[in-house]
Amino acid sequence: MGASLKDVAQLAGVSIKTVSNVVNNYPHVTPGMRAKVQRAIDELGYRPNLTARHLRKGRTGIIALAVPELGNPYFAELAGAVVDAAARHDYTVLLDHTAGERQKEILVSQGFRAHVIDGLILSPIELEAADLLGRTDDAPLVLLGEREYDAPYDQIAIDNVSAARTAVRHLTGLGHRRIAFLGARRESARQPAHLRLRGWREELTAAGLPCDDSLVAATDGYGRVDGAAAMNALLDRGERPDAVFAYNDLIAIGAMRALTDRGLRVPDDVAVVGFDDIEEGRFSTIALTTVSPDKQAIARLAVERVVARLAGAPHLVPERIQPGYTLVARESTARRPG
Amino acid sequence: MGASLKDVAQLAGVSIKTVSNVVNNYPHVTPGMRAKVQRAIDELGYRPNLTARHLRKGRTGIIALAVPELGNPYFAELAGAVVDAAARHDYTVLLDHTAGERQKEILVSQGFRAHVIDGLILSPIELEAADLLGRTDDAPLVLLGEREYDAPYDQIAIDNVSAARTAVRHLTGLGHRRIAFLGARRESARQPAHLRLRGWREELTAAGLPCDDSLVAATDGYGRVDGAAAMNALLDRGERPDAVFAYNDLIAIGAMRALTDRGLRVPDDVAVVGFDDIEEGRFSTIALTTVSPDKQAIARLAVERVVARLAGAPHLVPERIQPGYTLVARESTARRPG
């Protein structure tokens, strides 16, 4: 245990309050007094005990961020942006994994480390709106990610349907007609990918193209392996799309890898579009065309929303905020040959 | 503010201590009493205030992890492993960025969020041993990463010289003779890459090859852009190595990208070896040969070390622990043609 206010006060021969005043830069302290106290502080190597301060103030300065896993660069990049955004408001980030599992997501939403976190930013995968109904924890909650929840919490997400349509439109605009979707979930009960899938359907329909369900490939997860497996499965059952729209960049990268392995060229034989704009895609041997959500904005807005509620606007009406996105065309897409 | 022990005690008509006993599963409570208290707890939706508990116990259950940035998949994957390892010991992870800057690293080492974290795992880049000398914070500190510190703290790192030599030996074994090193730092003052660079030198010498300093390319950072820039710089000044050993996978991936852009084929024209074994390298179009440090072990050991000191062995003698590593040969390296 380090020194406490009391120790410093004793050494300096003043009251606790005076030391507290110095520590907190209370303006009305005489310079001489300040110097004397400061000397005692330095001598003892005093550091304020934040835990005690928090108990007193009811605030900890800690925001929790729960993402499926940091192994996915999208979440790693997002987490990094949240850490930086939080730091700008003098908040620190407590990090947790949910593995995208509903139970873990519920647990976190219900009061992860209750009272030690001031607010919670959660990026759910399988969570249902109903799971949020009985939430008692009074720490502000902000939801991130693709899904839309009919629940009274702030939600920060780009317009996934419209973004997916933009991606597909990019492909149809290049003359592609058989456009596969990679990354639907195997079980139909929960369909986290449904908005992007809907975008795919809507845009194909708008372009007067058929929505061929045999061109929809399910995956078990959201990683590179899953993308490769889905691409292989599609090709194995005899489909030969001339373009692929993947649920995310990792799946797209896995798909490109599978295509290359089978001697198919990207983009000449099959064009590929991803979603997320992770840095990896910019530098892959065939740079990946992708939908780029404004991650900085997402992180900033999420943190600001938590901080605003904490700073005296606790009953702000919950909002659904849609940050911007752009389509970044790179090497993995090109005009359909012939 | 939620309900407190007092509220529950009042509602149940018992003393605070009894409620506390129930909450903490103290064995000597009559079942009837336990049930009565539990009912009150449920009714009020009581959650223990961990901040208060922490103040009392002097422990928070939080370990801080400070890495340069999560944008680098190596650190993201490592951070993920630390979060999981910590969870196994019922600890949560507070995350911070240092940007690899010395000042930020010093700040963190000196007592980042003093008293709210029980221990600290720091992966420094520019920190010097001298910066650690005056450390007063009594939270256990574990150092990660390439550098070795002459300081009384646990250090978990693979044997970088030997690992680098293994990588270079892989290349010489394939018949390569002009082997470049990518990723030395521009300023000579602090040379975070020096161990891997030394491994490069030692192994070349052992193989009877010259250590041609014109084949050492400096970078400004550790990202893909830096790798591409360094590779281009090397080629621009007329060097044509037949193999490249990069400080890390990101630099290697940037280099591969630059090589491909200039019409050079990997591995036929130039073989490439990285360091870190990030998942990205496994799935790049040309799968990357790399040194694979045991990240799970690093994370596990770091957390165990912190937890051990916290759990009553505070004065364990500081150790330098070297987890294992392997060389993973993939497509980016092949026998030198001809």
Next chain:
DNA sequence: ATGAAAGCGCTAACAC
């Protein structure tokens, strides 16, 4: 087996 009371380190009200 249960209760009463002290105190962890701090801040905020109020007194002087």
Next chain:
DNA sequence: GTGTTAGCGCTTTCAT
């Protein structure tokens, strides 16, 4: 301008 004191919610002796 500085000191006194109560109390944040909890755990922990010490009684009973």
